[in-house]
Amino acid sequence: MSSTSWVTSANHPECDFPLANLPYGVFRRAGSSSIGHIGVAIGDQILDLHACAEQGLLADLPHPLVAACRADLLNPLMALGPAAWSALRRCVTALLDAEKACRETQGHVAPHLVSMRDAQMQLPARIGDFTDFYASIHHATRVGRLFRPENPLLPNYKYVPIAYHGRASSIVLSGEPVRRPWGQIKSRVNGAEFSPAQSLDYELEVGVFIGPDNALGESIPIAEAEDHIFGLCLLNDWSARDIQSWEYQPLGPFLAKNFATTISPWIVPLEALEPFRVPAFERPPGDPAPLPYLTSPAPECAGIDLTLEVFLESRQMRQMGTAPALLSRSNLRDLYWTLAQMVAHHASNGCNLRPGDLLATGTISGENEGSEGCLLEKRCTGEPLCLPTGELRTFLEDGDQVIFRAWSRLPTGEKIGFGTCAGTVVEAASAP
Amino acid sequence: MSSTSWVTSANHPECDFPLANLPYGVFRRAGSSSIGHIGVAIGDQILDLHACAEQGLLADLPHPLVAACRADLLNPLMALGPAAWSALRRCVTALLDAEKACRETQGHVAPHLVSMRDAQMQLPARIGDFTDFYASIHHATRVGRLFRPENPLLPNYKYVPIAYHGRASSIVLSGEPVRRPWGQIKSRVNGAEFSPAQSLDYELEVGVFIGPDNALGESIPIAEAEDHIFGLCLLNDWSARDIQSWEYQPLGPFLAKNFATTISPWIVPLEALEPFRVPAFERPPGDPAPLPYLTSPAPECAGIDLTLEVFLESRQMRQMGTAPALLSRSNLRDLYWTLAQMVAHHASNGCNLRPGDLLATGTISGENEGSEGCLLEKRCTGEPLCLPTGELRTFLEDGDQVIFRAWSRLPTGEKIGFGTCAGTVVEAASAP
Numbered sequence: 001m002s003s004t005s006w007v008t009s010a011n012h013p014e015c016d017f018p019l020a021n022l023p024y025g026v027f028r029r030a031g032s033s034s035i036g037h038i039g040v041a042i043g044d045q046i047l048d049l050h051a052c053a054e055q056g057l058l059a060d061l062p063h064p065l066v067a068a069c070r071a072d073l074l075n076p077l078m079a080l081g082p083a084a085w086s087a088l089r090r091c092v093t094a095l096l097d098a099e100k101a102c103r104e105t106q107g108h109v110a111p112h113l114v115s116m117r118d119a120q121m122q123l124p125a126r127i128g129d130f131t132d133f134y135a136s137i138h139h140a141t142r143v144g145r146l147f148r149p150e151n152p153l154l155p156n157y158k159y160v161p162i163a164y165h166g167r168a169s170s171i172v173l174s175g176e177p178v179r180r181p182w183g184q185i186k187s188r189v190n191g192a193e194f195s196p197a198q199s200l201d202y203e204l205e206v207g208v209f210i211g212p213d214n215a216l217g218e219s220i221p222i223a224e225a226e227d228h229i230f231g232l233c234l235l236n237d238w239s240a241r242d243i244q245s246w247e248y249q250p251l252g253p254f255l256a257k258n259f260a261t262t263i264s265p266w267i268v269p270l271e272a273l274e275p276f277r278v279p280a281f282e283r284p285p286g287d288p289a290p291l292p293y294l295t296s297p298a299p300e301c302a303g304i305d306l307t308l309e310v311f312l313e314s315r316q317m318r319q320m321g322t323a324p325a326l327l328s329r330s331n332l333r334d335l336y337w338t339l340a341q342m343v344a345h346h347a348s349n350g351c352n353l354r355p356g357d358l359l360a361t362g363t364i365s366g367e368n369e370g371s372e373g374c375l376l377e378k379r380c381t382g383e384p385l386c387l388p389t390g391e392l393r394t395f396l397e398d399g400d401q402v403i404f405r406a407w408s409r410l411p412t413g414e415k416i417g418f419g420t421c422a423g424t425v426v427e428a429a430s431a432p
Numbered sequence: 433m434s435s436t437s438w439v440t441s442a443n444h445p446e447c448d449f450p451l452a453n454l455p456y457g458v459f460r461r462a463g464s465s466s467i468g469h470i471g472v473a474i475g476d477q478i479l480d481l482h483a484c485a486e487q488g489l490l491a492d493l494p495h496p497l498v499a500a501c502r503a504d505l506l507n508p509l510m511a512l513g514p515a516a517w518s519a520l521r522r523c524v525t526a527l528l529d530a531e532k533a534c535r536e537t538q539g540h541v542a543p544h545l546v547s548m549r550d551a552q553m554q555l556p557a558r559i560g561d562f563t564d565f566y567a568s569i570h571h572a573t574r575v576g577r578l579f580r581p582e583n584p585l586l587p588n589y590k591y592v593p594i595a596y597h598g599r600a601s602s603i604v605l606s607g608e609p610v611r612r613p614w615g616q617i618k619s620r621v622n623g624a625e626f627s628p629a630q631s632l633d634y635e636l637e638v639g640v641f642i643g644p645d646n647a648l649g650e651s652i653p654i655a656e657a658e659d660h661i662f663g664l665c666l667l668n669d670w671s672a673r674d675i676q677s678w679e680y681q682p683l684g685p686f687l688a689k690n691f692a693t694t695i696s697p698w699i700v701p702l703e704a705l706e707p708f709r710v711p712a713f714e715r716p717p718g719d720p721a722p723l724p725y726l727t728s729p730a731p732e733c734a735g736i737d738l739t740l741e742v743f744l745e746s747r748q749m750r751q752m753g754t755a756p757a758l759l760s761r762s763n764l765r766d767l768y769w770t771l772a773q774m775v776a777h778h779a780s781n782g783c784n785l786r787p788g789d790l791l792a793t794g795t796i797s798g799e800n801e802g803s804e805g806c807l808l809e810k811r812c813t814g815e816p817l818c819l820p821t822g823e824l825r826t827f828l829e830d831g832d833q834v835i836f837r838a839w840s841r842l843p844t845g846e847k848i849g850f851g852t853c854a855g856t857v858v859e860a861a862s863a864p
Contacts, residue, residue, distance in 0.1 A: 128560075129601050134683060147682070154681050159624040160616055164683035165597035165690070169561050169784045170648055179649040181781035184592055184723065192591040194723050194780070216602055216692070217611040219864055243781070249586050250579070251566060251596035252684025255781040258597070260648070291616065291626050293864055348626070349613035349675070349687040350861065352601045429782065432651055432725055 006098040006106050007113065009043030016407065016417020017041040020275075022092055023266035023419075024074055024231065027119040035072040036122045041266050041419070042096050044116050051112040052095070061091055074125045074209075074267070078230040078355035081212045082271075085230070089271060121175075121265035124233075125209060125356035127168045130261070131346060132205070132237060132360045134162040137336040139365040142377040147245070158287050161294070161337040161345040163362075166237070167258035171358070174234075174264050174421045180398060180428040181259040183243035196428035197240035197256075200396040204310050204373035204404055206332055207235035207263050208339055208359040213352055220347040223297045225340035228353060231267035232339075234308075234404045234421035235360045238262065241376055241395065263358075264404070264421035272416050276408040277301035278333050293348055294341045302340060306332035306418075308364055308406045310373070315399030316389045324403055325387050327378075330364045330371040332406075398427045438530040438538050439545065441475030448839065448849025449473040452707075454524055455698035455850075456506055456663065459551040467504040468554045473698050473851070474528050476548050483544040484527070493523055506557045506641075506699070510662040510787035513644045514703075517662070521703060553697035555605055556665075557641060557788035562598040562693070563778060564637070564669060564792045569768040571797040574809040579677070590719050593726070593769040593777040595794075598669070599690035603790070606666075606696050606853045612830060612860040613691040615675035628860035629672035629688075632828040635795040636742050636805035636836055638764055639667035639695050640771055642789040652779040655729045657772035660785060663699035664771075666740075666836045666853035667792045670694065673808055673827065695790075696836070696853035704848050708840040709733035710765050725780055726773045734772060738764035740796055740838045742805070747831030748821045756835055757819050759810075762796050762803040764838075830859045 004011045005019040017023065019042065026036040027046055037050035049069040052058050058066050065084050068076035077085070094100045095109045134140055137157065144152030156162065172178075180196050187193040211230040214220050220228055237257060244256030280302035289295070296302040308331065311324035337345075342359055363373035372378050375395055378385055385393040396402070402425075406418040436443045437451040449455065451474065458468040459478055469482035481501040484490050490498050497516050500508040509517070526532045527541045566572055569589065576584030588594065604610075612628050619625040643662040646652050652660055669689060676688030712734035721727070728734040740763065743756035769777075774791055795805035804810050807827055810817055817825040828834070834857075838850040 129599055131686075144682075156616075156618075156624070156678055156681065160679050162679065162683055163686050165599055165686065167561055167597055167783060168600075169786050169789070172648070179782055182651065183781050184588075186588075191720050192588070192723065194725050197781075216604070217861065219614065219861070221864060240781070246588055247592050247594065248682070248684075249588065250576070250680070250684070251594055252680075252682070254563075254595050254597065255777070255783065258783045259781040288623050291624065293626050345687070348864075349615050349629075349672070349691040350602075350611055351599060351687065351690045354601050357601070429649065429651070432653060432780075 004098045005042060005096045006101060007043045007045050007096060009045065013413055013415065015043055016419050017043055018415065019093060019096055020414060021268060021272045021416045022089060023268040024124065025265045025267065026073060026122045026124045028122060029114060030118050030120045038069055038071065038074060038077065040092055045113040046116060046119050047092065047096065048112045048114055055112065057095060057108060058091060061087055075356040078125065078209060078211045082227050085269060086271060089269065121173055123171065123173055124265065124267055127171055127356055127358045128354045130166040130168045130171060130358045131163050132166045132362060133337065133342050134362040135335040135337040135342065136363055136365045136373065138334065138367050139363040139373055139377060142365065142372065142380050145380065146376065159291065161342050164252045166261060170258055171261045171263060174262055174423065176262065176423060177426045178238055178260045178262065178423045179426050181240055181243065182428060183240055183255050184246055185242045186246040192246065197243050198395065199241035200425060201239045201241050201375045202310065202396065202402045203237035203239055203363040204308055204330065205235040205237050205360045205363060207233040209233070209267055210353045210357040210359065211355055213354045214347050216352040217350040219350060220344055222294060222340055222344040225343035226270060228343055229270055229339060231269045233267050234264040234406055234418050236262040236402060236404060236421055236423060237360060262421055262423040264419050266419045268416065268418055273304050273408060275410055276305045278303045278305045280338050281334060281336055290341065294344060296338060296340060302338045303333040306406055306408050308332065308404065311403040312387065313401040313403065314387055314389065314391055314397065316391060317387060320389065322388050327385065328370055328372050330366040330373055332364060334366050335361060335364065396425050398425050400425050436530045437474060437528045438533060439475045439477050439528060441477065445845055445847065447475055448851050449475055450846065451525060451528055452846060453700060453704045453848045454521060455700040456556065457697045457699065458505060458554045458556045460554060461546060462550050462552045470501055470503065470506060470509065471546070472524055477545040478548060478551050479524065479528065480544040480546055487544065489527060489540060490523055493519055507788040510557065510641060510643045514659050517701060518703060521701065553605055555603065556697065556699055559600045559603055559788055559790045560786045562600045562603060562790045563595050564598045564794060565769065565774050566594040566794040567767040567769040567774065568795055568797045568805065570766065570799050571795040571805055571809065574797065574804065574812050577812065578808065591723065593774050596684045598693060602690055603693045603695060606694055606855065608694065608855060609858045610670055610692045610694065610855045611858050613672055614860055615672055615687050616678055617674045618678040624678065629675050630827065631673035632857060633671045633673055633807045634742065634828065634834045635669035635671055636740055636762065637667040637669050637792045637795060639665040640791040641699055642785045642791065643787060645786045646779050646784055648784040649782040651782060652776055654726060654772055654776035657775035658702060660775055661702055661771060663701045665699050666696040666838055666850050668694040668834060668836060668853055668855060669792060694853055694855040696851050698851045700848065700850055705736050705840060707842055708737045710735040710737045712770050713766060713768055722773065726776060728770060728772060734770045735765040738838055738840050740764065740836065743835040744819065745833040745835065746819055746821065746823055746829065748823060749819065752821065754820050759817065760802055760804050762798040762805055764796060766798050767793060767796065828857050830857050832857050
């Protein structure tokens with residue numbers, strides 16, 4: 001039996017942000033020039049933690065935790081670790097729970113609720129480094145087939161959680177337009193030419209915000225890896241496939257990816273996802289076991305059952321009032337590598353992860369048709385995508401809005417949602 | 433005829449830091465817990481710009497520039513751009529010039545000189561993103577021959593200034609020990625095993641600190657690219673070759689590189705290198721011309737004549753008092769791509785560069801034997817390296833100190849030096 005909140009919008013069965021979720025974000029009241037405040041999403045409202053701290057509503061918490069709630073970004077809170085996060089979560093739950101919070105408490109808290117309509121979300125943290133993994137074997141295999149038909153999955157894939165460093169500066173928040181990039185594209189006539197990318201794609205991913213750091217030179221044992229995860233968001237790793245295929249050898253993707261990466265504004269704590277723990281991906285017979293440093297002490301609950309969806313809304317659909325079209329649906333549990341394996345691998349050479357660093361899973365695709373996490377993979381299925389308006393899509397067109405959603409739901413109906421991660425492609429800059 | 437400083441150590445012909453150099457760094461007085469101060473190297477002294485600002489010695493400069501000199505990192509100064517940097521340089525020159533600074537001025541300035549012996553250098557800036565290029569065609573060809581004998585230089589190399597994103601968190605200052613990383617290494621028996629890297633290497637590079645930013649979505653025309661360069665340092669891109677060769681496909685190097693990157697503490701302004709401008713690398717006949725967005729308006733002075741040297745000192749050499757051995761000498765002018773081309777390419781897709789971001793050239797190697805910028809390339813020459821002690825080296829051993837130096841010298845004898853970029857390999861952590 002799930003708890004209810006006196007913020008009644010949180011109790012609707014389709015609400016992404018019930019009392020059991022309580023994701024963190026940073027917001028400003030729309031139109032204000034004040035600095036960002038840390039907030040917690042509850043129903044269609046945001047509880048202003050900065051204001052709660054100022055008003056003494058968090059007074060039972062240790063001082064460093066209260067101070068972190070007054071920061072303008074989440075980095076200090078991320079640095080404090082799981083015990084502090086749990087304590088804050090219990091405290092916020094008590095303030096918002098219909099049964100735990102008495103009328104008087106509700107009266108004290110209510111003034112610090114800001115309607116999401118009146119808030120402007122910001123990037124939740126100063127992101128020091130951004131690392132993108134490649135953890136879906138289904139994605140790696142389909143894409144590999146296009147680039148290397150004879151050799152789709154490289155021999156290291158089942159041993160190494162493959163990853164590359166991405167760009168932190170161009171991470172933007174959901175809602176920011178994404179400009180079609182210019183870039184070098186291979187040309188049969190001239191070797192290469194410089195033009196707006198024609199093969200613009202999305203990649204459906206989950207972002208992982210790092211909590212406490214590890215010292216440079218010290219690894220993170222896999223048993224402790226999740227203690228370094230503050231929470232999860234949605235992430236769109238926009239990709240220009242024509243730039244990528246020309247530039248990516250031998251050092252990997254660069255300008256094909258670093259023009260923009262969109263994240264959703266709310267960071268869902270791992271604790272909120274506990275009810276959705278599932279076994280790690282079951283490796284097919286014959287696959288090597290993970291090396292010891294990547295072997296989870298509890299593989300039976302190392303995965304997370306999280307449904308992910310991609311929607312597309314073309315300009316024409318928007319004009320005609322047609323609802324965004326569902327392009328695919330996949331699940332975080334189908335990744336070959338778990339989040340803990342990604343963290344442990346990243347730090348296994350002593351690389352220091354810092355609070356606010358962002359990892360991402362790589363494109364999350366399933367095995368079957370309809371679960372491809374990017375348009376490039378859909379090419380494997382043959383026919384170009386047909387939208388409800390009759391428009392065809394091989395890659396993204398200007399005006400297309402890509403919308404990601406994600407949610408977990410218990411058999412009892414309780415849902416933990418991620419909100420949306422959305423971005424609209426705008427036309428390339430005029431010729432330089 | 434070069435100018436002389438009343439700080440007499442600056443006038444020695446072998447001094448890296450004469451009046452014509454004036455590189456920037458951030459330091460603390462050794463043993464003090466105070467915040468970092470911006471300083472300028474002059475001879476064996478550091479002029480404390482923070483103190484100069486406090487004492488009104490920079491009072492003729494605009495307020496934002498003086499405020500930037502009081503910051504604890506160089507990012508605010510980097511953001512101000514070339515006109516501000518020139519104004520500050522003129523002002524500091526006037527304070528330190530033996531002829532321009534009267535006795536009274538010298539008396540005001542002298543208390544703000546700190547001996548380098550009494551200073552502890554720090555990272556000069558908050559480095560948001562770190563990007564590593566691959567701009568030496570000699571390096572790319574030699575390394576390519578090892579990885580792909582049949583196909584050493586990939587078809588994109590002469591069109592695309594190849595680069596990848598590196599790790600910002602693990603950038604350390606010269607002098608910090610570098611721990612040998614653990615990592616996955618291909619094994620004939622078990623697929624892969626996890627062990628300390630055996631093939632540890634250095635890479636001789638120049639780092640490029642970015643000045644003013646460009647907005648996300650807007651490119652930087654190549655004619656303006658150098659206005660976005662604050663200055664240069666030395667950079668050692670430590671690389672574990674056995675980890676690299678196993679992990680690098682298809683997304684590029686990751687854990688093989690991100691365990692540590694060492695930079696030298698002093699950032700030499702581009703203005704100090706103006707006398708050493710030379711034509712850009714002359715492309716051999718038959719090579720494609722750079723695409724228009726990479727075509728310099730003034731190729732006759734797009735290169736910089738900067739000699740770079742690698743020295744190695746083993747533990748045994750240190751114990752025996754043997755001087756570090758010169759392993760190789762190369763020159764920045766031999767890069768296939770200029771610094772301006774790197775900046776213009778990086779921003780060509782609208783990727784935003786921010787003040788304090790760090791680019792690096794990639795390993796700087798020459799064409800001839802003795803100019804290889806890393807040990808991996810020396811393998812091409814056959815024999816393992818023999819140190820003066822008789823010790824042999826294929827790759828780095830624990831206790832080895834790698835030292836980079838760089839300098840330009842005019843026919844008149846005037847020298848602009850970079851100081852040193854040094855790091856000593858320490859043994860791997862105990863088994864996890």
